[in-house]
Amino acid sequence: MEQKINLMSHLVAGYPTDELAFTAAKALVDGGAAILEIQLPFSDPSADGPAIQGACNEVLKRGYRTKDGLAFIKRIHEAFPQVSIYLMSYGSLVYTPGIKNFCSRAASSGVNGMIIPDLPFDYDEGLTAACKENGMVNIPVAAPSMSPQRLEKLAGAGFPYVYAALRTGITGTDTRISEETISFIEKLRKGGSRIYGGFGISSGKQSAALSGHVEAVVAGSVFVRLITENASSEEALYQAVKNKALELTGCNK
Template structure:
């Protein structure tokens, strides 16, 4: 059983959902990123979704765009991302780790090499947000050949044919988008229609659904789980916390200015969001 499947089974037995933070590798440096990621895991995150810095992150809003740029200004590379992932996998052997990359990285490295390298580094699942499910076949084939679970997006108010394709191609989990647009807590999440998405995917035998895009409050988390999602992914809101404690002026590398403050705020936020996943019906 995969790490994500095992996690969802354990949480269901306890009547909980999953809280999954999104953070950027190498932001603002590889060493700092590892310290930040370790903080959120130790605070109670159930799994991780991690980004690999990229120069054209078309699915991301301003907060996560900034994390890409900071990391790149600090010298981020794909090889450095792989090094950090190896450290995290050794540190947390049972923790599910999902990755958000962009398709250009896969093309440049070659699909087989791309998935093989990230699998060897300990990644469980990969989402390429700029690859629509209608173009999924070669990515899914390369992912599964290398032991990676491919994840696809169930768009807001998707047509039945799209949900069917997402269910057929996704493994591990499905990333349901709560609204149109890019990532960011400026546009608040909604669970309107999420129950229909979850039920539609179940009709086609798809994997569990997690809700993302705009998840920033405990109520968003509890509403998502009540609507049938197995968990919620928070990106921009948690990256906004990180940004508060980084001194940065493009194109100079950034630096964390107050580690105690950053760790305290991250820990409190993760604990609050995780608490919202509890007391669900088993």
């Protein structure tokens, strides 16, 4: 029997409704996802493709606030305590209420780690320290566009985990797992950090090709698209999301 692939799956808090987002979370967990990366909707994202950006906009139209997103995360944590939760958002949402305050609130909601792509690992406004104080990890994001010197600096910075965006640009379009991709991951691993790898992962073939080189495969836009396509039926949404999770974890064979 082939070993199950570790999957980190992306979910936009409150999309398309809190109830359907909860159904999607259950489907992801039932499909074998080990980590839920839950995004707090933001109006001006720098890395999200059309699917995730559109989902965020729909949630924000309802007047969704940070407190609503944290309440949703707490509900997920209480329902699935065995699953790690990483909060993904952007710097201004974390910085505006005060980073220490935000991290304390996130931790009390059940968050295990923070992914804030626009806060650089070496100028993070105190995010790493605030995460440690609250029993969480800060997971910096690395991209192939980084200079060799900066990549080496990040690799040697002592982060337990690093999120490797496997190509430049935005999420949601297909990524080819090439020798160049694997080389990028290996450079990040040199300092001992465990790597989460994603950006454009949508098939079991991609997931299998990547899985031997990373701690977990990250998939996001593929699930958001399935949620959008099946939003009119809770049962259809659950089944579509679960089936895709089973495919990406290699558990559908």
